[in-house]
Amino acid sequence: MQANPYPPVPPTPKEYWEDNEWADEHIGEIAEAHPNLWVAVVDKKVVAWGKVIADVRTVAQEKTGRAHFPIVFAERGIHVYQSEFTLPNQD
Known part of the structure; x- marks a missing residue:
């Protein structure tokens, strides 16, 4: 049996899970403020927001120095997505 060439994935910091839980509990307020x-949530506070997730991550990392933090989509209202793609046998 061959040894695994990849290092183990480090555990996610507990602060990540605490911030994620806080975001879940306050998603209504977050969506109202940032529809x-x-x-991005760090230390139970919204630290960055925007339309492009990569930009939000960059700003939050620069502001906080943290590498791991939850980013949630603050959906407000009902969204309907439509595709022009036709599935096989769906004529």
Whole structure:
């Protein structure tokens, strides 16, 4: 049996899970303040938001120095997505 060439994945910091739980509990308030935007949460506070998730991550990392933090989509209202793609046998 061959040894695994990859190092083990480090555990996710407990602060990540605490911030994620806080975001879940306050998603209504977050969505009201930042409707339909990506939102980064650090230390139970919204630290960055925007339309592009990569930009939100960059700003949050620069502001906090943290590498691991939850980013949630603060969906407000009902969204209907439509595709022009037709599935096989769906004529």
